[in-house]
Amino acid sequence: MIRRVMAADLPTPALLVDEEIFEANIAAASALLRGTAKTLRPHVKTHRTPALARRQLAEAVIGVTCATVGEMEVMADAGITDLLLANEVASTDKVQRIAALARRARVTVAVDDLAQIDALSAAAQAFSVHLDVLVDVDVGLRRCGLTGERQLLEAAAAVERMPALRLAGIMGYEGRLRASLPDRHEKAKSVFRTLAEVCRLLAVAGYGVDVVSGAGTSTLLEAVADPTITEIQAGTYALMEPDLEGLHLPFRCAVAVAATVISRSGCRAVVDAGRKTLGCEYGLPLTIEEGRVAVSISEEHTVFEWPGTPPPLGTIVLLRPSQVRTTFNLHDRAWVVGRDASIREVAVEARGRSQ
């Protein structure tokens, strides 16, 4: 479908989303969750695009997950009214912006420090709102989150003490568990076991744990089968990345970057997209139609070797970036290519909203 549409002469590099695949991925995620009591809260860091996020609000989807306050504000502006910040904040201005958001959306925030709890409580009181809080558990990523029993209980107690805060539950994120990771099933189970233990710890101490939020696309199947997880934060599922292939997920890659051949020499073809339009954290881009991996990349160029004769100057080549999240974050707009070969521009409005 995307190939047909390139006749539309979009200036390259152009970020494209295959609508048919995007919708099939959303339907497949809903199907996976059907019959479970679990909900999906798609992580919008994947695309930072409200027009795509709104379409993910499907069956079993209660709201979205955000990584930054800026993302939350953009999603609230787009009419999304249930927001989780799966991240910590420690600046006065951001705490106040979160409280301001709670005037127009249900807002849940992660915490892993008593100072954050104090600041959120003060801001919530000042803004006459209440905030739901998840205690963040370090399940092995060694980034944010608490580990010790004493610390977890202290955090829960601190949240409960604050009249403007409600202890909604816990969260824990493990990072991507690739298909190539030999003990990935054990790792996923160990993550969910840790969360189950924290649930028990808090329950024994008398705290209610309604929400156990976690899991990404790489652990989505395990999370669906797990009895502890109540809410899944996966985001990449809707657009997919080649890096997740091999996990037998019912999702396909929906993203392409169209680039133009601008130079050729011998078997070499150079296209006009590079690191400033393609996220490369999981490897160099490949051509979608030929499955050819780039041999080198710089800021505005990607070089391919083309056995035989490379395509003529001006040819549009469709590239698959290895990392969808950082790719979207480089573009101001994406083009959604419909089943009927229509194209619709969508703004990547939360691009650059890491503040």
Place this chain on the structure above:
Amino acid sequence: MIRRVMAADLPTPALLVDEEIFEANIAAASALLRGTAKTLRPHVKTHRTPALARRQLAEAVIGVTCATVGEMEVMADAGITDLLLANEVASTDKVQRIAALARRARVTVAVDDLAQIDALSAAAQAFSVHLDVLVDVDVGLRRCGLTGERQLLEAAAAVERMPALRLAGIMGYEGRLRASLPDRHEKAKSVFRTLAEVCRLLAVAGYGVDVVSGAGTSTLLEAVADPTITEIQAGTYALMEPDLEGLHLPFRCAVAVAATVISRSGCRAVVDAGRKTLGCEYGLPLTIEEGRVAVSISEEHTVFEWPGTPPPLGTIVLLRPSQVRTTFNLHDRAWVVGRDASIREVAVEARGRSQ
């Protein structure tokens, strides 16, 4: 200076430029070129920021170098009237946009294919403008550019044939030659030798070569000493990157990204800047004041290990990104911090302008 200013409570992550260092770098570049007949044409891909580009128009600077047509348009809008596109184009729309730019600026374009020459000529005629052309020479980067004598002569002849085009000279870029590259001096010399040979080839065939454009910051000292190069395309010199240290350049790093400590555990401190605000192509960021290298990075987090006790939650940490060009391309604005602790916002207007 930057440290003092953080009291101003900029939301983090914030991209900062130390004005004193930026100005000293510009003055040092002018000093290097003084007494030579060479000119500097700063590459604006470094920062994509017209307000910074305009300040680089100092002694011995005749105009700017751009990587994309979008960058050229933004720089022309900012009043810069001498633009080199050190890159090839092969789309009708871009060729026309280049010709349109030539109505309000002196425009030079690189070519490495007869089809580009035809297209540029047709567009220049249609817009009643003339374009200066540099024949792009592949000096070893294996990206764009011509190599064979026959091809080079054919390209020169084709440009000369076109009434709306003028053969201004040649260009060749070698990529970054790091201090760690054992044969970097020989590599640089070989690049300049190649360009000198192409000059002779074209001169013998009766073509004038006024401009020999090339060199980046990593070969700036060699280019200044070289008799062939007439115009230097360096850009990074004005802001510098840690990767260029060890080359004994008279430039210092002027860029910082301010981030806030949002989580801490044991000796670990997590700050609120990651791959969506820090270019990491040359390595993980480090803290400027302590010289501490990050242990891991994700989209919105960078993790440091802090021997002893990490700084309290909410502390502002100044990070040095390894790659300035991709860092600027992630930000909509930068803050220029003056000698007097003033801060001035500048728009990274050509960010995202890879089309």
